[in-house]
Each structure stands twice: as structure tokens, then as C-alpha cells.
Amino acid sequence: MKKTLQRPAGWPASLSTPVVSPIAPSVVYASTSPDELDSQYEGRETGYTYAREGHPNADVLAQRIDALEGATGGLVVGSGMAAVSAVLLGLCKTGDHVIGADQLYGRSLRMMAEDLPRLGIATSLVDATDATAVAEAIRPETRLVLIEVVSNPTIRIADLDAVAEVCAERGVLLVVDNTFTTPLGIRPFEHGADIVLHSVTKLLAGHSDATLGWVAAKDPALAERMRIFAVTTGMTPSPFDCWLAERGLATFALRYARAQDTSQRLADYLSGAEGVKRVLYPTRPDHPEAARAQSLLKGQGGHMVSFEIEGGRAAANAFAEAASGIAFAPTLGDVGTTLSHPASSSHRALTPEARAKMGVSEGFFRVSVGLEDPEALIACFADGLAAARGTA
Numbered sequence: 014m015k016k017t018l019q020r021p022a023g024w025p026a027s028l029s030t031p032v033v034s035p036i037a038p039s040v041v042y043a044s045t046s047p048d049e050l051d052s053q054y055e056g057r058e059t060g061y062t063y064a065r066e067g068h069p070n071a072d073v074l075a076q077r078i079d080a081l082e083g084a085t086g087g088l089v090v091g092s093g094m095a096a097v098s099a100v101l102l103g104l105c106k107t108g109d110h111v112i113g114a115d116q117l118y119g120r121s122l123r124m125m126a127e128d129l130p131r132l133g134i135a136t137s138l139v140d141a142t143d144a145t146a147v148a149e150a151i152r153p154e155t156r157l158v159l160i161e162v163v164s165n166p167t168i169r170i171a172d173l174d175a176v177a178e179v180c181a182e183r184g185v186l187l188v189v190d191n192t193f194t195t196p197l198g199i200r201p202f203e204h205g206a207d208i209v210l211h212s213v214t215k216l217l218a219g220h221s222d223a224t225l226g227w228v229a230a231k232d233p234a235l236a237e238r239m240r241i242f243a244v245t246t247g248m249t250p251s252p253f254d255c256w257l258a259e260r261g262l263a264t265f266a267l268r269y270a271r272a273q274d275t276s277q278r279l280a281d282y283l284s285g286a287e288g289v290k291r292v293l294y295p296t297r298p299d300h301p302e303a304a305r306a307q308s309l310l311k312g313q314g315g316h317m318v319s320f321e322i323e324g325g326r327a328a329a330n331a332f333a334e335a336a337s338g339i340a341f342a343p344t345l346g347d348v349g350t351t352l353s354h355p356a357s358s359s360h361r362a363l364t365p366e367a368r369a370k371m372g373v374s375e376g377f378f379r380v381s382v383g384l385e386d387p388e389a390l391i392a393c394f395a396d397g398l399a400a401a402r403g404t405a
């Protein structure tokens with residue numbers, strides 16, 4: 014840190030170095046001369062200039078996530094939706110066509126429905142479990158296909174390899190939002206994805222205290238276009254959030270393994286429980302893409318479980334209230350288990366008929382499993398189910 018009249022203290026020297034990344038909140042970086050600035054801007058020397066353009070905490074975090082995804086040159090931005098925007102708005106132009114999976118994250122669907130069309134970018138939604146449906150939706154002007162490997166909230170599994178093949182044949186970019194599956198569940202670049210993105214807010218950071226996104230492209234030219242767009246539109250992440258996420262990442266693998274084990278146990282419990290109509294979990298033999306879960310996800314079920322209870326809204330209210338040890342909150346990937354009710358939250362804008370078509374009834378819940386003691390967690394679900402049965 015430079016000593017100046019106003020900030021005369023500088024930063025203490027130390028031969029030994031910290032093992033934890035320092036937080037660098039500085040918005041601006043001082044240079045010694047215009048020549049030195051030239052050498053930085055012209056790429057002869059490395060260095061930071063202004064935090065919106067880049068800062069050390071973002072770069073350190075980006076490199077950590079790059080390593081997990083097998084990527085290079087990934088970019089950390091201010092939220093998962095900033096990452097979605099960097100792709101869709103940074104790489105598409107008026108006249109392009111974009112295909113999205115019909116069960117994308119709610120705000121991604123909204124961008125497909127409202128923002129892209131407003132800018133003259135046509136959109137279509139297709140069932141990503143069906144590569145033929147994706148192939149049929151491709152037009153000469155199709156720029157990219159955006160999918161999630163495991164869908165929200167019905168836990169359907171996209172036919173990633175076949176969709177990647179279709180995209181490669183037709184010269185269309187394949188973009189995978191890997192938030193739900195995480196790089197421990199699958200590494201989409203190894204399955205033909207051109208661009209991979211994350212809401213780092215969720216399981217990667219893992220503690221519901223940092224809002225961040227990450228995006229990387231195989232083609233460095235596309236990565237550079239997204240970087241420039243993100244800087245211009247101010248998608249800059251907070252250094253402190255980046256620091257928190259880096260700290261969170263240190264335990265990501267442990268949290269993932271624990272949440273996955275508990276999810277399997279919870280799914281097995283729910284599938285045998287009275288008052289539960291159906292359970293959706295990838296490794297269960299009654300899952301609609303059970304075989305694909307084994308081949309594509311290598312038998313890993315992940316940390317999300319969805320299920321449907323008997324009864325309507327009254328049963329759902331009773332369940333959520335009685336399962337009081339579980340946060341009833343519309344997020345996922347936290348250290349604590351969270352329960353979401355799509356009909357009243359993420360999917361409330363849909364008509365009851367559209368929800369019914371997806372299988373999202375008033376009795377449908379999605380669980381993001383956390384790190385609680387599995388027995389204690391299952392006991393909470395048992396309390397919820399008993400209360401729901403009481404409304405019948």
C-alpha cells in the first residue's frame with residue numbers, strides 16, 4: 014500500500030506471508046508514473062487499476078472455481094444472474110435466437126420471456142431431457158442453448174451429452190448453468206459445454222452470506238467479450254463477498270459429500286413415509302431418468318430432493334409450520350436445510366394448469382439438504398408429515 018500525505022502508514026513489511034488471502038477493498042490502485050500505467054494497460058506488466066475492472070479477491074476466487082470446473086480464465090461477477098446476463102446480453106445481438114430449457118431458474122426464464130424479446134432476441138423453451146426437442150428448436154439464427162443439468166424444482170436430468178452433440182453439429186453454443194449439480198456432480202466442459210456458469214451464492218460459497226456468480230468459456234475470445242461487457246455494465250463483485258466465498262470453498266467438498274449422503278437418506282425415508290405421494294431424487298430407481306443419473310452423474314444424487322405430499326394448500330401450510338427446525342426459505346446450497354414451496358414462491362407466476370403440467374402441485378416441496386444431523390433432520394420431516402396428515 015502506497016504511503017501518501019493522507020495515508021502515511023503504508024502496510025507493514027513481513028518476510029513471512031499470510032496463509033489466508035487478505036481482503037483488498039481498495040477501489041483504486043496508485044501508479045508511480047504515466048509510463049508505468051502504459052505498461053499495465055498494454056499488458057507488459059500486470060496490475061490492477063480500478064476495482065470495477067478487476068481486483069485480487071475476485072481473481073483469487075475465479076482461479077479456485079476454474080480449477081474445480083477444469084476451466085481457465087473464468088470471471089467472477091456480482092451474482093448468479095449477473096453471470097447469466099454476461100452470457101445472454103454479452104454474447105447475443107438483435108436478430109439472434111436463444112433456446113432455453115423450460116425448467117430454468119426463475120429469473121433466467123424471466124430474461125427469456127421478457128428482456129431478450131424486448132431487445133429483439135427471439136427465445137424458445139424446450140424440454141432439455143429430450144435432445145430431439147432441442148434439435149427441432151434450432152433455427153439458422155440460433156446463437157446458444159442454455160440448460161441446467163438437474164432441473165428446478167422437478168429434479169429432471171438433461172440429456173447433456175446428446176444436447177452437446179446437437180449443438181456442436183449445428184454450430185450453436187451450449188451454455189450450462191451448473192449451480193444445482195456443482196463441479197463435484199459433473200464438469201460440463203468435459204461433456205461438450207462451451208460456456209459454464211454458476212450462482213456461487215449457493216453451494217460453492219455455501220453459507221448464504223455472499224451473493225456472487227462465475228462464468229467461463231472455452232473460447233478465450235468469448236470470455237473476453239463477456240469480461241468487457243461485465244466491466245462496462247458494472248457486474249463487479251464485492252471483494253468481501255469474494256473473500257467469504259473463498260473461505261466457503263475451502264469446505265465445499267466436505268459439505269457436498271455430507272449433504273449428498275443425508276439427501277439419499279432423506280429421499281429413502283420420504284419414499285416410504287405415509288402421506289408422501291412421490292419423491293424425486295436422481296439415484297432412486299423410480300426416478301424418470303434413473304439410468305441417466307447413473308451414467309451422466311456417476312450415481313451421484315446431489316443435495317436436492319423434491320417430494321409431493323397428499324392434500325392441498327392446507328396440508329402444505331401444516332407441513333411447513335410443523336417442520337419448524339427447517340428454514341422455509343427460497344434458496345439452496347446453505348449449510349442449513351431449506352425448504353421451498355414452488356407453487357407459492359418460484360413458480361407462483363405460472364397458472365395452476367401450467368404448474369400441474371410440470372407436476373408442481375400445492376403439495377410439492379423442494380428441499381436443499383444441509384449439514385444437520387441426519388436423524389434430527391428426518392425427525393423434522395416426520396413432524397411435518399404428521400401435521401399434514403392431520404389436515405385430511
Ligand SMILES: *Cc1c(COP(=O)(O)O)cnc(C)c1O
Pocket residue numbers: 092093094095118161190192193211212213214215224225226
Ligand atoms: C440462484 C440461482 C441463480 C441466480 O443466482 P443469484 O446468485 O441468486 O443471482 C441462477 N441459476 C440457478 C440454477 C440458481 O439456483
